[in-house]
Amino acid sequence: MRITLLGTGDAIGTPKIGCTCPACTDARKGGKSQRLRFSILVESSEGRILIDTSPDLRQQFLRQKISCTDGTCVDGVIWTHGHYDHYSGFGEFYRVQHKVDVYGIPETLDYINQFVYFLKPRYHYVKLYEPFELIGLEFTLFQVNHPPVDIPTGVVIREGDTKVVVTGDTNKDIPKVSLDLMKDPDLLIADAIVPPRIHIKKHMNSEEAMELARELNAKEVVLTHLSHFFRPHDIESMFLPLGYDGQVFEFQG
Known part of the structure; x- marks a missing residue:
């Protein structure tokens, strides 16, 4: 199994339009602070x-040199929730791949369908906690x-x-039944939108994400x-296991 972090940025990405902070300045110079919006490729x-x-899906596919065979680039898409920075790049399949198989809970798929129905994806409804x-x-x-979001999901x-x-977008208040399922990962890919000094109700900061990694007994953690x-x-x-665009993790099954 091979995991590639195609994009490790938040909804606005880095650099932020009009911002000259140190991270945005580094991003404009081509440093690893340059972050496209969130996507993960599982192979x-x-x-x-x-x-x-x-x-940013088109840019991510081109950057990673993802090839397509007989009109197929991917074998499926899993959507975690219906925020635009997590689904809106689906339109990049237009005239590239038709009838893409998409997976998610009904609430997520039905919401996203309002915006991508013209692409005619093949919907597969998934139940929580059922492999x-x-x-x-x-x-x-x-x-x-x-x-x-009523029912956001991780994977x-x-x-x-x-x-x-993959925690998906979340704060630290994850249901116990989910925490039990998440225990003892070889790799935890954790939402950590801001440093410790900042708190946001919708997401974990980096301190909370690292606490979660310890509670889950994660062998390795990467923040995204x-x-x-x-x-x-x-x-x-140097202080936190920050992910970066194009970072790859490989495992022998």
Whole structure:
């Protein structure tokens, strides 16, 4: 299993339009502070799955040199929730791949369908906490807490004894049934939108994300959905496991 962080930025990305803070300045110079919006590519020997479809999806596919065979670039898309920075790039499949298989809970898919129905995706409704198989991997959606979204989700990915957990967008108030499912991951990909000195009701800050990693007994943690409020990446990453665009994790199943 191979996991690529296609985009590690928050809803506005870094650099933020019109901002000259240190992180945005570093991003404009081409540093790792440059962050496209959130998407994750999951690959196995049998295919590719996207978790969320960033507004920057076209740029991400071109940057990673993702090829398409017989009109197929990915074997499916999993949507975690209906915020625009997590689904609006789906339109980048227009005239590239038709009838994309998309997966998510009914509330998420029905909401997103209002905006992407013209692309005619093939909808697959998924139940919370019930595993389903794609590209030879097992996926499970679990509920997190990301107000005002009614039922935002995270994703557990399994291959053999390997377990990867994606928190999705969430604050620290994750239901216990979800925390039990998330326990003991080999890799925790955790929402951490801001540094410790800042608190946002909808997301975890980096301190809360690291606390969650300890509580879950995560072997490795990488922070994502990062804002420009962090110091430039090369400085901040000396103290925190910040993700960066194009970062790859590989596991033997």
